[in-house]
Amino acid sequence: MVASVDKIGRREFLRAGLVFGAGAAGLAAGYAAVPDVFARAIYAAKQEKVVNDKVLVMIQLAGGNDGLQTVMPLADASYRDLRPQLSKSADEALPISKDFGLNKNLVGTKKLWDDGKLAIVQGVGYPKPSFSHFDSIRVWETADPDRRQQDGWLGKTIADNYDSAGHPLVGCACGTTGIPGALRDLEATLTVVNSQQSFKWSGGDEMEKAMGALYTSTPGIYGALFDTAVTTARDTVAQLKSSAASYTPKAQYTDNPKLVYSSKNQLAAALQLAAQLIVTGTGVKVLHVTLGGFDTHYTQQQRHDDLMGYFDQAVSAFYADLAAHGMSDRVLIATWSEFGRRPKENASAGTDHGTSAPVFLMGDTVKGGLYGAAPSLSKLDTGGNLAWNVDFRSVYQEILDGHLEVDAKEVFSQSFDKLAIIRA
Amino acid sequence: MDELKAPEAPLAPEKKAVLTRRTVLAAAAAAGAGVAAARLVALANEPTFDRVPITGTQGNNTGLDWLAPLGNEAARVSHLLRRTTFGATAEELDRAQTDGYAKTVNRLIDTTIAEPPALAGGDDASQENPLNVGALQQWWIDWMLASPTPFGERMTLFWHGHFTSDFRKVGNQYPFLYWQNLTWRKNALADLKTMLYGVTIDPAMLRYLDLGNSTAQSPNENYSRELMELFTMGPDAFTEDDVRAGAKALSGWREPRTQAMIDADIKRQQMRTGQAPKTTPRADSVKTGVFEAQRGYKGAPFTYLGESRVWNTDAVLDKILQQDATAPFIVRKLLTAFVSPTPSDPYVARLAAGYRKSRYDTKALMRDIFMSPEFTAADTYRALIKSPTEVMIHSAKALGDKTLSRIVAGQGQGMGQTLFDPPSVGGWPQNESWVSSNTMLARANFVTAAVQATKKLPSAANAHNTQIDGVMSAQTLKLLNEAADDKRRWSILLASPEFQLK
Numbered sequence: 001m002v003a004s005v006d007k008i009g010r011r012e013f014l015r016a017g018l019v020f021g022a023g024a025a026g027l028a029a030g031y032a033a034v035p036d037v038f039a040r041a042i043y044a045a046k047q048e049k050v051v052n053d054k055v056l057v058m059i060q061l062a063g064g065n066d067g068l069q070t071v072m073p074l075a076d077a078s079y080r081d082l083r084p085q086l087s088k089s090a091d092e093a094l095p096i097s098k099d100f101g102l103n104k105n106l107v108g109t110k111k112l113w114d115d116g117k118l119a120i121v122q123g124v125g126y127p128k129p130s131f132s133h134f135d136s137i138r139v140w141e142t143a144d145p146d147r148r149q150q151d152g153w154l155g156k157t158i159a160d161n162y163d164s165a166g167h168p169l170v171g172c173a174c175g176t177t178g179i180p181g182a183l184r185d186l187e188a189t190l191t192v193v194n195s196q197q198s199f200k201w202s203g204g205d206e207m208e209k210a211m212g213a214l215y216t217s218t219p220g221i222y223g224a225l226f227d228t229a230v231t232t233a234r235d236t237v238a239q240l241k242s243s244a245a246s247y248t249p250k251a252q253y254t255d256n257p258k259l260v261y262s263s264k265n266q267l268a269a270a271l272q273l274a275a276q277l278i279v280t281g282t283g284v285k286v287l288h289v290t291l292g293g294f295d296t297h298y299t300q301q302q303r304h305d306d307l308m309g310y311f312d313q314a315v316s317a318f319y320a321d322l323a324a325h326g327m328s329d330r331v332l333i334a335t336w337s338e339f340g341r342r343p344k345e346n347a348s349a350g351t352d353h354g355t356s357a358p359v360f361l362m363g364d365t366v367k368g369g370l371y372g373a374a375p376s377l378s379k380l381d382t383g384g385n386l387a388w389n390v391d392f393r394s395v396y397q398e399i400l401d402g403h404l405e406v407d408a409k410e411v412f413s414q415s416f417d418k419l420a421i422i423r424a
Numbered sequence: 425m426d427e428l429k430a431p432e433a434p435l436a437p438e439k440k441a442v443l444t445r446r447t448v449l450a451a452a453a454a455a456g457a458g459v460a461a462a463r464l465v466a467l468a469n470e471p472t473f474d475r476v477p478i479t480g481t482q483g484n485n486t487g488l489d490w491l492a493p494l495g496n497e498a499a500r501v502s503h504l505l506r507r508t509t510f511g512a513t514a515e516e517l518d519r520a521q522t523d524g525y526a527k528t529v530n531r532l533i534d535t536t537i538a539e540p541p542a543l544a545g546g547d548d549a550s551q552e553n554p555l556n557v558g559a560l561q562q563w564w565i566d567w568m569l570a571s572p573t574p575f576g577e578r579m580t581l582f583w584h585g586h587f588t589s590d591f592r593k594v595g596n597q598y599p600f601l602y603w604q605n606l607t608w609r610k611n612a613l614a615d616l617k618t619m620l621y622g623v624t625i626d627p628a629m630l631r632y633l634d635l636g637n638s639t640a641q642s643p644n645e646n647y648s649r650e651l652m653e654l655f656t657m658g659p660d661a662f663t664e665d666d667v668r669a670g671a672k673a674l675s676g677w678r679e680p681r682t683q684a685m686i687d688a689d690i691k692r693q694q695m696r697t698g699q700a701p702k703t704t705p706r707a708d709s710v711k712t713g714v715f716e717a718q719r720g721y722k723g724a725p726f727t728y729l730g731e732s733r734v735w736n737t738d739a740v741l742d743k744i745l746q747q748d749a750t751a752p753f754i755v756r757k758l759l760t761a762f763v764s765p766t767p768s769d770p771y772v773a774r775l776a777a778g779y780r781k782s783r784y785d786t787k788a789l790m791r792d793i794f795m796s797p798e799f800t801a802a803d804t805y806r807a808l809i810k811s812p813t814e815v816m817i818h819s820a821k822a823l824g825d826k827t828l829s830r831i832v833a834g835q836g837q838g839m840g841q842t843l844f845d846p847p848s849v850g851g852w853p854q855n856e857s858w859v860s861s862n863t864m865l866a867r868a869n870f871v872t873a874a875v876q877a878t879k880k881l882p883s884a885a886n887a888h889n890t891q892i893d894g895v896m897s898a899q900t901l902k903l904l905n906e907a908a909d910d911k912r913r914w915s916i917l918l919a920s921p922e923f924q925l926k
Contacts, residue, residue, distance in 0.1 A: 178863070225856055297644055
């Protein structure tokens, strides 16, 4: 059904001005008929460039995750001096080496570590770090510490490598309403699904058809944006319907009822939707979900421990679900956060904005272990912050080259130090 | 119902531009500039301005812009009301049209902003009787629909997205978020210094950005940073040393305590320990932060934003207002909300110069904005996207049913906007950020729910003129013509791209 589309790249479509308002609903109807045997099939390959069935799930820990309460430097003598209150967390840490321990609530994550499926890259950062949430989020989203790029690195990856015409789910943000900056690229078709339950036309076929007709060749500066969003919504509704019908979760996804502060992010629900999209063969390649609440300027210990628990529950269930469906070998889970936090705690028993922090890569294709090096707590910079020693783009490069098997150099226009984390 | 007809007028000259999505969006910059022509359909009945028929509707002419009717005073007044209120009733529209543009601007700005009725239980919120966040949201939405000074509500909503706080961090065991809304409204058109002082010592803000537990001995940097980066100057106008110095200078504030909060504390302690506490704090009489000198900075002068002296909160704010970055930063944010997604640098500079010269008189600034030629220039026509709250309140007003307020409160989330719950301390991103597959679906679903729930639908016969200036695409015109009844006609109109824009 998409044969004619496959032969022509998305850029050509754009050049010809044909892509907007294309009868994508018809394509979506075709997808509804995808049989189970194709659930692992390769969709969305662009011009025979990408021929695998790998999926990437990026989890954003929004607000600046405190690396030192995530992976604790148990052997660093300065740790307890800098954090008289917060270092209490270390008493209950889950040791992963003689020097380091995971947050006590990362129980399922620790199991992945024990199984050799968790790689922890330490000291990840970038030159001349920004302490602004928004600047630093943009740096990580665009993979550009100079802050000149507009497009997100994942959006660019999709636009460069996947023929997304008629495949609205190639790039998908779950559990949110807007397009995350990392996915943003005007040439990548993306969908955003806040929740499976509400993603349908409450006005039925009549409203759906009216919307399709209203949003065709819409004039004005937002015309193409509107039309694409509505077309994508129609496609996505159709695909989600058939996807939901053929999915039964094989793990328990629980929200943490205690967690008022961050429950708006609904990480577990978002990851359940992600699992559904993956195991039902919708052709999804890149998923983005967010857990917020990491800006722990005050009473950090309990808040951060709770967030770790929330993260752990959701990710453990997600991994178990994928494994039970026989799909965990396809999926890489990776975390990112705009910055780590200041090693010295503040008077509010919290921490202020900092620099480098560890990044997690999880999955069957990961060679578990510690990568990079944890920056020393006794060699802080003049602002009292941690040094960095792994450029975050080295991690991205490994994700693209090693896991998605696309050309990272094409996306970043340069190469970075190689991290050998993904099994060949 | 009268059939709507495309008029039989001569073809308008039209410049076709094939634009890719990239050019269209990346150069939202251009905001239509260079894309000359457009399509305007004046309807057969009551055309209020030149009729220009559609041409070239077959194929893909997404590069075309709306043809702005703003050469016409009546259309300018509608444009003004769309951007400064939540849509006018027929009477309000008549009055504004009679008054004309300039007089309407003055009335919007000079009328004292009406206070909402008190929120039941708002002032007495405590651990025992927490603030009901749903009721708080409903209360504000009710007032957006009912207020005789909707411009005041638009400004309050603007500041709520600028000086943000959210209920998740602020919590509901205090009246603070309710008070914050009252304070933002009270200061919505005050001079910027008054506003900033109110923001700095606002109890919800003291909690949201941690200034309320910052001490000189160990200052918390959160508020100091965001005050400069997000509230006044922008990210590149200060150093990390300024953040630290500012935190020191601003330290010493604490949140106020109400009698209800204290009583709830005592009761809780009694339940826990079996006895009343020996000493209890006294309630504060103010609805602002309380300064405790012993927690603030006392000591030698230090440098903040290039000046060395002994600092306090007042001096910090004055220093920020002396920075060259401040007026352009605030002005650009206002222009992006009220005029154009990409205001030009000279336009920003011009208005910023006036703002600073007026000692940051926000009323004078808003008057300058609405009276500036840019505000009614053709390329600003439909150059902004209504936020979810704006589009919903506009819809409810158009449908003339105040009981739709409940639906409004429930449906913002899927469109990306829940009041008192911005996505981050940066507030809500505007314009194109409101558009995704999820949000467009949610906008359509809101229309379905609202039209369904309206008890007595008003006639839709003239709605295309009152709501969208009679300027619409061929598709919208066709669907309105095909709609079998008012219910369908309203659904088409409120779900249309035309109605999403302002």
